[in-house]
Amino acid sequence: MEASRKWVQTFGGMILLFSECLSLTFQKKIRWQQVVHQIFQVGVSSLGMTITAGLFVGAIMALQIDVQLKDFGAEAFLGGLSTSTTLRNVGPVLIAFLLSGKVGAYTSAELGTMEVTEQLNAIRLLGANPVEYIILPRIWAVVISSFLLLIVGLMVTIFGGVIFAEFIGVNALSYVQNIPRIVTGWSLVLSVVKSFVFGVLIAVISCYKGYHARGGSVGVGVAVQSCSVTNLMLIILFDFLLSMAASTLEDIFRVGYL
């Protein structure tokens, strides 16, 4: 009972924080210089990790689908099937997991340290709104940089799959030729939508958790931990919801099929 009340409270707080940020954005109070600075600090430092993760995720899925298709005798579909599975669900989820560790935990630790060392209270004391000055640029920076990093990571997964296919003795040319036969424009739209939703989730959750950190250096650790747990659970939940919506649309309008 206590746990469910806490979850409802967290959800409500996150929605309120996000709506406040949206209304501040529409009042044109956003400072783009800060946003660019944050994107540089958060995004560029995570690029190497995203590329590494993307290469390995692509290679894992190519290997795994190859082994399974051999069991069913359908190796001809390897390139398309592994790329499509990676782009549509496994890739966005796994790369968003790693980004929620890197980008989300970094943001919540930074905001949590600010809150614990009473820097946010100092801003309130000066008569300024900390949501406008500190949270708003960070939320948009994290949304933009997570979205772009996810897209980069997904592109790298295709590349990792090709490299690994050549490595285990599948002709890279036939692998690549197979990709457009199964990966449709609809699948690409779905993976871009998923990337954007995961970027918004990482941004809102990490800013909320950092903003509400309490109680010294232990509080910062607790904030980082609960930020990454909430991130992962909501990423899985929204991945399922988006897949469900996509599947319903596919059944009704017959989109996505060749």
Add this chain to the structure above:
Amino acid sequence: MKFPKFQNRWRFRREETFNQMYLLGVQSVPIIVVSLGFVGLMMILELAFHMRLVLKHDALVPAFSAVLMVRELGPVITCLLLTSRIGAGIAAEIGSMKVTEQIDALKLLSIDPVDYLVIPRWLGSVFSACTLTVISIAVALWGGAFLATQKLGTSPGEYFNTVFFFVKFPDVLRCLIKAFVFGTLIPLIAAYHGFKCDLGSAAVGEAATQAVVRSSLAIIIADFLLTYLFYAV
């Protein structure tokens, strides 16, 4: 640096280890059950789309999703969730002990901090990774059975028949080996970052972040190596 001498390691701190098993394993059960249930549902949806696209029918969906679940997504997603749940916690706990000089106090009492702090967490994490992987795969298969009966029209008996036909015993064994390796990586990397933590409250957050990032990346890379070793060599 002195290389540690081999000691009789069959003694371990039983009380502390069971405590960690409870904290790391039992308390993670609700999160992992809910998340992996959704993953099981999602796999059926996605593979139904792909199988209809490629093979024009969806009879192989339960088998394909269950094999992918047991071999790949079950251990990886469970252990990534476990990382975010316990990795940051271990790093922050040991880091704040370092900041408040409790580790120096332990050394002063001639208690080895590795023996006192890391070994119980390692045993607890390995135990919880292996058991939670089994629980999560069971939950994901039940979720898959539910959605397969609703959406594809296979009966539950048919579903579990195909699953048990295609998932072989070596797959389960390899899945448990994966869980063991991932469960070892999490506390080692987290404890390393905790012990390396600088003084000050900003450093604890930094250590927790680094622990989560590095151990998730290590899990992905170890998963690639193990999958390659098991299925391609």
